Amino acid sequence: MTSAQLHATTHAVTSDGVPIYRKWWHYFTFNSDHKVIGIQYLVTAFVFYLVGGSMAAAIRTELATPAPDFVTPEVYNSLLTLHGTVMIFLWIIPAGAGLANFLIPLMIGARDMAFPKLNALAFWLIPPAGLMLISSFFLESPKAGWTSYPPLSLVSGQVGEGIWIMSLLILGTSSIFGALNFFVTLLKLRVPSMGLNDMPLFCWAMLATSALVLIGTPVLAGALILLGFDLIVGTAFFNPTGGGNAVVYQHMFWFYSHPAVYIMILPLFGAISDVLPVHARKPIFGYRAIAYSSLAISFLGLIVWAHHMFTSGTPAWLRMFFMIATMIIAVPTGIKVFGWVATIWGGKLPFNGPMLFAIGFISMFVIGGISGVMLASVPFDLHVHDTYFVVAHLHYVLFGGSVFGLYAALYHWFPKITGRMMNEPLSIVHFVLTFIGMNLTFLPMHQLGLLGMNRRVAMYDPRFADVNLICTIGSYILALSTIPFLINALWSWIAGKPAGNNPWRGLTFEWQTTSPPEIENFEELPVLTVGAYDYGLGHAYTETVGDRQQNHRHHEPAPLAHADSVSPTEPEVEVAVVAGNGHEAPGNQKCPLPANPDAAVQTEPEPEIVVAAGDRPEDRSHQE
Amino acid sequence: MKHFVESSALAVKIPSNILTLLVGITLTLISLWFGYNHSLLPIAASREAELVDGLFNAMMAVSIGLFLVVQGALVVALFKFRRRPGDLTDGPHIHGNIPLEILWTVIPTVIVFIISVYSFDVYGQLGGFDPNATGDSSQVQVAMLPGEDASAPLMDSSRAKPSHHHEALGIGASPEDEGKPADLTVDVMGMQYAWLFNYPNAGVTSAELHVPVNQEVQLNIKAQDVIHAFWLPEFRLKQDAIPGQPSELRIKPRRVGEYPVICAELCGPYHGGMVTKLFVDNQQDYDNWLQSQIASQDSNQTTALVLDQQTDGDFLAPFVSDLGVTPDIVQQVLPRDRA
Numbered sequence: 018m019t020s021a022q023l024h025a026t027t028h029a030v031t032s033d034g035v036p037i038y039r040k041w042w043h044y045f046t047f048n049s050d051h052k053v054i055g056i057q058y059l060v061t062a063f064v065f066y067l068v069g070g071s072m073a074a075a076i077r078t079e080l081a082t083p084a085p086d087f088v089t090p091e092v093y094n095s096l097l098t099l100h101g102t103v104m105i106f107l108w109i110i111p112a113g114a115g116l117a118n119f120l121i122p123l124m125i126g127a128r129d130m131a132f133p134k135l136n137a138l139a140f141w142l143i144p145p146a147g148l149m150l151i152s153s154f155f156l157e158s159p160k161a162g163w164t165s166y167p168p169l170s171l172v173s174g175q176v177g178e179g180i181w182i183m184s185l186l187i188l189g190t191s192s193i194f195g196a197l198n199f200f201v202t203l204l205k206l207r208v209p210s211m212g213l214n215d216m217p218l219f220c221w222a223m224l225a226t227s228a229l230v231l232i233g234t235p236v237l238a239g240a241l242i243l244l245g246f247d248l249i250v251g252t253a254f255f256n257p258t259g260g261g262n263a264v265v266y267q268h269m270f271w272f273y274s275h276p277a278v279y280i281m282i283l284p285l286f287g288a289i290s291d292v293l294p295v296h297a298r299k300p301i302f303g304y305r306a307i308a309y310s311s312l313a314i315s316f317l318g319l320i321v322w323a324h325h326m327f328t329s330g331t332p333a334w335l336r337m338f339f340m341i342a343t344m345i346i347a348v349p350t351g352i353k354v355f356g357w358v359a360t361i362w363g364g365k366l367p368f369n370g371p372m373l374f375a376i377g378f379i380s381m382f383v384i385g386g387i388s389g390v391m392l393a394s395v396p397f398d399l400h401v402h403d404t405y406f407v408v409a410h411l412h413y414v415l416f417g418g419s420v421f422g423l424y425a426a427l428y429h430w431f432p433k434i435t436g437r438m439m440n441e442p443l444s445i446v447h448f449v450l451t452f453i454g455m456n457l458t459f460l461p462m463h464q465l466g467l468l469g470m471n472r473r474v475a476m477y478d479p480r481f482a483d484v485n486l487i488c489t490i491g492s493y494i495l496a497l498s499t500i501p502f503l504i505n506a507l508w509s510w511i512a513g514k515p516a517g518n519n520p521w522r523g524l525t526f527e528w529q530t531t532s533p534p535e536i537e538n539f540e541e542l543p544v545l546t547v548g549a550y551d552y553g554l555g556h557a558y559t560e561t562v563g564d565r566q567q568n569h570r571h572h573e574p575a576p577l578a579h580a581d582s583v584s585p586t587e588p589e590v591e592v593a594v595v596a597g598n599g600h601e602a603p604g605n606q607k608c609p610l611p612a613n614p615d616a617a618v619q620t621e622p623e624p625e626i627v628v629a630a631g632d633r634p635e636d637r638s639h640q641e
Numbered sequence: 642m643k644h645f646v647e648s649s650a651l652a653v654k655i656p657s658n659i660l661t662l663l664v665g666i667t668l669t670l671i672s673l674w675f676g677y678n679h680s681l682l683p684i685a686a687s688r689e690a691e692l693v694d695g696l697f698n699a700m701m702a703v704s705i706g707l708f709l710v711v712q713g714a715l716v717v718a719l720f721k722f723r724r725r726p727g728d729l730t731d732g733p734h735i736h737g738n739i740p741l742e743i744l745w746t747v748i749p750t751v752i753v754f755i756i757s758v759y760s761f762d763v764y765g766q767l768g769g770f771d772p773n774a775t776g777d778s779s780q781v782q783v784a785m786l787p788g789e790d791a792s793a794p795l796m797d798s799s800r801a802k803p804s805h806h807h808e809a810l811g812i813g814a815s816p817e818d819e820g821k822p823a824d825l826t827v828d829v830m831g832m833q834y835a836w837l838f839n840y841p842n843a844g845v846t847s848a849e850l851h852v853p854v855n856q857e858v859q860l861n862i863k864a865q866d867v868i869h870a871f872w873l874p875e876f877r878l879k880q881d882a883i884p885g886q887p888s889e890l891r892i893k894p895r896r897v898g899e900y901p902v903i904c905a906e907l908c909g910p911y912h913g914g915m916v917t918k919l920f921v922d923n924q925q926d927y928d929n930w931l932q933s934q935i936a937s938q939d940s941n942q943t944t945a946l947v948l949d950q951q952t953d954g955d956f957l958a959p960f961v962s963d964l965g966v967t968p969d970i971v972q973q974v975l976p977r978d979r980a
Contacts, residue, residue, distance in 0.1 A: 090910035162907045168884060169867040169908060257885030263868060264883060297722075299732035303742050328870055328905075329881045330810050330888070333769050340760060344753040351749035352742070358714050359741070364732040365724040376715055383711045387704045390753060394700065394760040396693050396767060399812070400877040403870055403905040467681045469874030471905045474913030478901070522729070553734030 038535065047141060049133035051118050052534060054140050056434060058115025059427070061140075062108050065147055069103035070496060072096045077458070077492035080485050085475040093475035094160040095177070099150065101163030102181065105277065106188045107147045109419045113284035114139075114195045116426055117223045119434060121199060123527035124217045126208035126545075128537040131201040139194035146187035153180040162473060164270060167255040167263050171248055182245045189234045189241075192280075196230035199223050208526075210545035214308070217525045217549045218301060221308040222287025225315035229276040229283075232319060237273030240266055264330035271322035279318040281415060282382075283311055285422025286353055289375050291549075292429045293357055295523040296372045297364030300550040303356045310349035317346045327398045336395045343393035350386055354379060370428030370444030371521075374421050377452055381417025385410055388463065403473075406466025412459045424451070424502070431506070432520045436532040437513030443505040450498035457491025525549045668709050676702025686875040686896040686921065688815070689767050693877040696763045703752060765816060767878075768891055772813035810888040811862070811880045823859035823891060825852060831862070831869030831882035833908055834915040845934040850919045853927040854897050860890045870906035873919060879905055894921040 043053055044060075076096050079087040088096065118136065122129055130136045153159060159181035161170035170178050203224050207216070243254040244266060253259025255266040294301045301307060323331055323339040331339075357379050366372055388410040392398050401407060424447075431439050461484045466472075470481050477485070519528040526543050527534070676698050685691050722732075764770070814821065827850065828839040839846045852858045862871050864882035871890065872879040875898075880890050904915035922930060 085913070090913070094907070094910055094912075160910070166868055166907075172867065173909065257883075262885070264886065297732060298724075298730070300734060300736040302735065303737040306737070306742055306746075328879045329868075330883050330886050332810060333764075333772065336769070337761060337764070341757050344757050347753050348746060348749050352746055354711065355745040356742075358711060358718070359735075359738075361718050361722065362714065363735070364718075364722050365728060365730070366719060366722050367724045376719060380712055380715050383708065387707055390756065391697070391700050391704065394696065394756060395769070396760055396763040396877075397697055397700065399879050400693055400697075400874070402879055403872075464681050468683050469901060469903065471872065471903050471913075473907040475910070476913040478916075550736065551734070553731040555731075 038533070047137050049129070049137045050536060051122050051130045051133065051136060052434075052538075054136050055115050055117075055119025057140050058111050058118055058143070059434075061143060061147070062112035062115060065103050065107035066112075067499065068151060069100050069108055070499065072100040072103065074492060074496050076100060077489040079475060080477070081489040083477050083479045083482050083485075088475075090475040091160060094162075094173075094473070095154060095158030097473055098159045098162050098165075098181070099154060102150060102159075102185070103147075104415070105163065105281065106185065107143070107150070109281040109415060109423070110188075110192060110277070111143055112423050113226070113281065113419075114192070116219075116288060116423075116430070117199050117226075117284060118195070120219060120430065120527060121202055121223060122206070123433075123530065123534060123538055124220055124525055125203065125206060125211060126526050126539065126543045127202060127206035128539070128542075130198045131206055132198050135194050136198050139191045139198070142187050142191035142194075146184040146191070149180055149187075150184040153177050153184075156180070164267075164274070165244070166270075167244060167247060167261075167266050168257060170244065171256055175248060178248055179245065182241045182248070186238055186241055189238050192230050193234050196227035196234075200227040200231065203227075208542055208545060214305065215545055215548065216308075217287075218290035218304070218307055218311075219284070219287035222283045222285075222290070222311045225311040226280050226283045229280050229315050229318060233273040233276040233280075236269055240269035240273075243269075264326070267326050267329055268323065271325045272319075275322040275325060276315075276318045278414065279314055281419050282422075283314065285378070285419050285426065286311060286314075288426040288429075289357060289378055289422055290353075291525065292371050292375045292425050293360045294550045294552060295429070295521045296369070296375070297361045297366055298552050299360055299364040300548075300552055301356065302359035303352070304550060306352050307356050310352045313349040314346060317342060317349070321346065324393055324398070327395050328402045340393055340395045344390060347386065347390050354383060354386070368445065369441055370439060370448065371425050373445065373448040374425035374428060377448060378418060378421040378425055381413055381421055381455065385413030385417055388413065401466050403471055404466035405462040405470045405472055408472050409459050409462035409466060412455075412462075416459065417455055421451070421455075424448075427506075429521070430527075431509065432516030433527055433532050433534070435510045435513070436516055437509050438516050438520060439509045439513060440505050443501045447498055447501040447505065450494055450501065454491050454494030454496075454498050458488050458495055459491070461487050461491075524551060668706055668713075671709065672702045672706035675705045676700075684875050684896065684898070685877070686894060686898060686900055687873075687877075688893040688895055689812070690875060690877040691895075692763050692766050696759055699759065700756060703756070768813040768815045768818075770813075771816070771819050772809045772811050772889055810883075810886065812878060812890050814857070814891050815893075818857060821857075824856035826859045826861065827852070829860050829862045829871055829882070830865055831871065831904065831908075831915075832865035833867065834904070834911040836869075836871070836902055836904070836915070836917050840931070840934075843931055843935060845931060845938055847934055849917055850902060851927055851930050852892075852894055852919070852921055853924050854894050854921050856893070858892050858894070860892065862888045862890065867908050868906050869904045869908050869915070872903045872905040873900060874903065875900040881906055897921050897923055 039048075039050065039053060043050075044057060048054065048057075075088065076093070079085065079093055079096075081087075085093065118130070118140075121127075153176075157174045157176040159165065159170075159177040160173040161178065165178070165181065203216070203220055243252075246252040247254055247256050247261070251259075253261040255261045255263050257263055290301055290307055321339055321343045323335055324343045327336055327339075361376070366376075388406070392401065392407065392410060428439060428444055431437070465481055465484055465488075468481070470477055516532045518530065518532055520532075521528070524547055526539075526545075529543050530539050679698075679701060681701075682694060682697065685694050813819075814823070826841060828841060829850075830837040830839065835848060836850070837846060837848060838850045860871070862880055862882045864884045866884065868884065869882040870879055871882055873892070875896075876892055876894070878890050878892060880888050882888065898921055900919045900921070902917045902919050904912060906912075908915060920930075
């Protein structure tokens with residue numbers, strides 16, 4: 018198996034230029050292809066999302082009534098601990114890494130990541146760590162919250178807390194490996210014609226994210242190792258009864274975990290900046306402002322951590338410093354939000370999955386951003402810290418932001434990843450349910466927190482019962498909303514309409530190769546001649562036209578005998594179609610249907626063999 | 642003909658300006674109205690709560706304005722700029738607008754600057770810049786400066802601050818009361834899952850907090866086992882109770898009433914049950930309550946002074962009925978090794 022796979026990797030393109038595609042079992046192996054790894058990350062993360070979501074449903078069921086009647090308070094605390102840990106470390110962060118893995122080499126015209134085996138290792142650390150963490154639920158689960166503050170974490174069960182520390186250390190290591198790869202790949206493997214300021218904005222966002230991971234995660238590892246010593250060996254770094262200082266742990270923890278918020282949202286800021294222009298058919302508004310604001314957020318994100326500790330052991334001057342630093346983050350974030358709104362203003366907005374979730378992202382993130390500025394204000398934070406106001410705020414950022422962004426990205430790049438389109442009516446149903454569920458669940462929580470409901474409680478004052486019931490109903494709608502998505506994704510992956518190379522008529526490099534991209538991505542590396550966001554200039558879009566009769570290039574039928582992949586292939590040819598000044602060239606069909614209806618029931622994403630036009634860049638330069 | 646075109650353009654331009662102005666005024670009015678007429682906060686029962694509410698209302702007005710502008714733009718865009726079926730053309734090639742970008746960089750900067758200054762001011766009025774611990778301050782240690790004579794004594798008493806000025810964590814006296822001792826001092830101890838209030842001058846320990854109205858109350862907050870957070874929602878104040886690090890809150894209650902005291906930091910499975918009551922009494926009621934406590938505690942012979950020599954279970958036993966639980970529950974919820 019390994020040798021066959023090695024063969025496939027090293028000889029991705031056979032001597033006569035025919036690309037070879039992956040088979041399904043490649044996705045369950047230690048494979049160093051960034052696209053395989055990207056899909057592995059995304060699918061694994063989504064499975065953990067469903068696990069974390071089930072925990073959220075259990076938490077909300079418990080909170081439907083004031084009494085602790087659905088689960089015991091101990092189980093409730095393990096649920097909230099695992100829910101937070103799973104959603105952060107096993108869903109949003111790996112899903113962002115999955116997108117980055119799949120997209121970065123394609124976007125910058127590279128054949129793979131800089132360190133492909135390290136990349137595979139980074140992924141394969143996640144499933145064992147994740148399974149270990151989840152399994153703790155059935156042994157002795159961690160109960161001290163995902164923040165795991167000592168001394169509570171030192172007295173609420175050694176086994177559970179030990180498992181929690183171990184799995185986080187492994188996940189952190191994975192995260193560092195991934196970030197190292199993204200950073201070096203982005204700086205070193207761009208095609209020569211692409212300068213830093215030509216990169217798609219997702220790449221800028223990943224550069225900023227990777228820097229945060231590389232700076233922050235080692236500090237978390239340090240904190241966890243010391244906490245582990247306190248827990249297992251009985252040292253007293255953080256244990257006050259032995260002379261330790263419990264607040265130092267909080268500083269070390271938040272030194273990573275505040276940047277972690279940006280590690281979770283910046284990749285999606287980048288993804289949204291790429292999704293909006295393609296669908297709105299307009300250039301991104303203020304490319305450099307959006308690119309550099311990612312770096313500004315990344316830097317500022319490193320010096321605001323103690324705003325999680327305003328009510329803790331934080332002296333007055335430190336409170337004021339962190340308040341002002343936190344407030345300043347609103348400025349680069351505002352630049353992005355206004356830039357996105359200006360991007361869609363005057364565009365041609367379709368009512369489809371990527372666009373709806375992208376607009377939903379802006380809409381929800383703005384609410385989280387506004388409540389974030391409020392929370393930065395120390396006098397107000399003294400009231401609402403550790404209340405449901407904070408729960409509402411963080412879910413508007415991480416669900417309304419990150420998860421909406423992930424959905425927008427998945428709908429947008431699904432055709433590239435699988436080679437097939439998703440169903441549009443189902444994606445609209447998914448969006449509507451998610452949007453309603455999200456706001457029903459989290460909007461009332463603002464008021465709960467302001468009125469006096471603290472967070473992480475299994476039992477609460479009965480006067481909050483009605484509002485909590487609304488939140489619980491909302492959470493059930495959210496749970497329901499994943500069903501249309503799951504059906505859509507699974508069904509489309511198997512039997513969706515073939516996408517062609519460039520269904521959205523995008524200008525970035527990933528749309529210039531086949532869908533799904535062949536091994537090593539490009540038959541011939543692309544040359545940057547058109548800016549990533551140069552919509553509205555009448556540039557050519559490379560469209561796949563699935564009509565064999567139009568084959569006017571040097572096309573040969575795919576020699577199946579050569580390919581390791583034995584699936585029947587649907588040869589298609591890519592031709593450059595000029596859409597000059599908005600006038601559509603004849604024969605520019607959007608999504609060609611396969612000539613062979615049997616192709617629609619294959620269990621594998623339909624491999625498309627494309628004899629890509631080697632001289633495509635020259636073609637394009639003719640048109641300018 | 643040309644003149645006609647110009648004048649019609651002008652005729653279109655003016656109403657659109659008026660329209661923008663009207664929308665702007667409407668948004669401002671809605672924002673201000675909502676900011677100051679929401680029912681999102683509980684009763685303000687102290688001087689501190691009134692200050693924080695003023696800040697919150699102002700932030701709420703600005704927030705509603707921003708919210709309406711952005712969401713309004715999104716909704717308008719979604720309908721106004723819908724792609725017609727079959728339309729494969731692009732939108733206009735607009736890649737930026739420097740004056741506009743400067744404008745929307747400056748506006749948030751000004752807004753957060755104003756909010757920061759306002760917050761800073763409120764924080765000062767709350768007493769945030771004057772927390773003076775009354776607790777143990779003998780451990781003030783002065784670090785040696787680089788190049789300092791190593792033979793100098795570690796504790797240089799001349800440079801150590803006066804002990805009563807040892808800086809603590811939390812909220813101290815308001816600027817006008819700075820330096821004055823509080824009218825009443827209460828030692829607050831957080832433990833799984835109860836608050837205990839010790840009145841050192843009266844020698845009274847209670848599971849409920851009683852304070853007289855319109856008097857400065859100094860709360861010295863400590864934790865016995867894990868971190869707790871002492872939260873008075875109606876007073877808008879919260880301070881973590883951290884084992885090994887004393888902290889404080891200074892409050893001035895202004896409304897007679899009964900308010901919840903809540904633990905806001907996860908402290909174990911029964912964290913949600915770690916709730917007690919704060920009674921703001923008029924002076925007469927307060928004095929009566931204190932007398933009754935002194936009388937009952939004499940018969941109990943329990944004081945907080947022997948706290949260190951007792952197990953939590955022993956210590957809690959007399960207060961079981963005050964806590965509203967049975968002795969069995971006390972035994973269950975205490976950590977196994979100590980109970």
